[in-house]
Amino acid sequence: MITPNYSSQFSTPMFWSSLAKYMKRLGRKSLLLALKLYYAAADASTPAWAKGVIYSALGYLICPIDAIPDMLPVIGLTDDLAVLSAALATVAAHVTESHRLKAEASLQAMFG
Known part of the structure; x- marks a missing residue:
C-alpha cells in the first residue's frame, strides 16, 4: 500500500x-488544537x-484523501482529530504558552 507523505x-x-471550511464541524476545541500545532x-x-x-498532522487534516473521508457527516473528521x-x-x-495564546487569539478572531 502506498502511504502519502x-x-x-x-x-x-x-x-x-x-480551517475556515470545516470551522463549525471541527469546533473550538479541535481548532485550538490545530492552531497550537500550527504556531x-x-x-x-x-x-x-x-x-x-x-506538518504531517496538519497535512493530514487538510488532505481530502485520508482514512475516513472528511465529507462524511459526524465521523468524517474523527481520524483527523486523532492524528492531531x-x-x-x-x-x-x-x-x-506563547503558541497557546496565539492560537486562542486566532480562534477568537475566527469566531468573533
Whole structure:
C-alpha cells in the first residue's frame, strides 16, 4: 500500500482555507488544537523533527484523501482529530504558552 507523505500536503494557504471550511464541524476545541500545532511549527525554536510531526498532522487534516473521508457527516473528521491529538502528545514539550495564546487569539478572531 502506498502511504502519502502528508507533510508535503501542508501549505499555509490550504491550512487557513481548510480551517475556515470545516470551522463549525471541527469546533473550538479541535481548532485550538490545530492552531497550537500550527504556531509551534512556525516557531524557529521548534526542532526540525517536531516540525515534521506537526506538518504531517496538519497535512493530514487538510488532505481530502485520508482514512475516513472528511465529507462524511459526524465521523468524517474523527481520524483527523486523532492524528492531531497524537501529534500534540508527541511534541507537547515544544508547544509553549506563547503558541497557546496565539492560537486562542486566532480562534477568537475566527469566531468573533
